[in-house]
Amino acid sequence: MSSDAGAHTLGPHVVGQRVVVRRLLPGETGPSGGPALSDVLGTCTAWGDGVCVVRPDGDGSQVPVTIPIRTIVAGKPVPPRPSARLRVSPQEAQRRALALWPDLETEPLGDWLLRRSRTATARRANSVLAMCPSGVAGAYERVVAHYESLGQRPIAAVLPDSDEDALFRDHGWVPESHDHDTVFQLAGVAAVRRRLPPGLPGAQLHVDGHLATARVGPAASGVAAVDGDWAGFRSIEVDPAHRRRGLALAVMGELIGWAAECGATTAYLQVLGDNAAALALYERLGFVEHHRYRYLAAAV
Template structure:
């Protein structure tokens, strides 16, 4: 599975270690993972993730194959951690703990992610569900789709909070988004700060909100009035907000969108956003 076609591709190569004996008494072997830089003239050259390129004689190659690219650092961030970054979008958010679960309450926001328990992963406490039900007038739980918490709450009689599709948490590099928006004129977009949030507006026609936390910038409430749609205003607002986040050192951008919102997904795909994780909201059947 090795050859000139793997140059520029991430590969793993198993090779002999000359002069050494393996645990079974036979030849010693070792694996090398990295980017294939050259193949030919009797050698394969592999650059590991750290260190200098390694030249391996083809006679020493036992086996090898291409492997998928290493996920980016932002893709390796756990879903729960990504959700915690999103708390910055709601400045008045009050949080509490039920073990590892996070109670979320906002006096001003109506969004479910600001008024529900983040139940990503086991809570670690026995009476977690009872404590969630006691905390909220209308209990809502955010769970990863298909997770053990999803199955557990469903088994206890919890049902989807609405008929809406699952929510997709999407991420992209701010530099990648900025490149995709190159040429978009955001000169008419007014960007102000309100309670630490970046608020972008094009008069009464379009608006959006951004929040910065560490090196992440998130977006919500991207809206264009019906009379002004299909004029590129959403791109102008997004361009201004991405610039606002980049000025504050953000390298990762994120947003959340319903899985059946085809127009929005098409737009975000063009900007470089990819789904990091999918989650849904559940409520006890008695409060739906």
């Protein structure tokens, strides 16, 4: 066993980084009868005076672990821990996004969710959300019966190449349209506000309950909804004759400012995967991909 940091890839240079450290537990015996080992995963907060201090991953309440360097047998830096918002499952993230449709009617089908809107024609508001196992026998047949009873074509929102994707395709379902898969993106509200450039055109805001609409004259508009600490954005549209003037950013700026005042900390939006201009715009604002999904429909 070496006390030299060169025996692994740890050392003073990893202070402030997330690391995994394997250490010996002196005086203890492992399950096989040999020396006992223990792993610590967290942020290295100090290295020196013969010890390495690691704050374990968690909610911040964990007690830092002081590890004698001489007991370290392996270790390396690891990628930063994803933010809490990125660890939310696709199904849960999609459930958070229901607030964008104020008249949405929903019915649980195990862990799936049947969605219907009497006014909106968007697929997000008129499809079964099936991004995890339903846990219900006969779920497929019940989806078909539900939407046929409403006089609607059955549509399912599924993760690409998932078991649910295969389930519906095995029943002859096909892509609902020629659209690319949809990208569900997330960002921190504060981070988006910091990235907005100064001097944007002014936008007018109209608030109706948990929904808000921002407009820059007749040229640009967008809608936002706040539910708890999540804020969603949709229909960010700019007249083609007025593009490249910062109007989309002006609309986003007005809406994100309102969302922040409402206490939102997480922002989400959804963009078709082939909309390169929109994806580039939102990437500059700090949005990152959380998941992609597609719509399948019963064959006509």
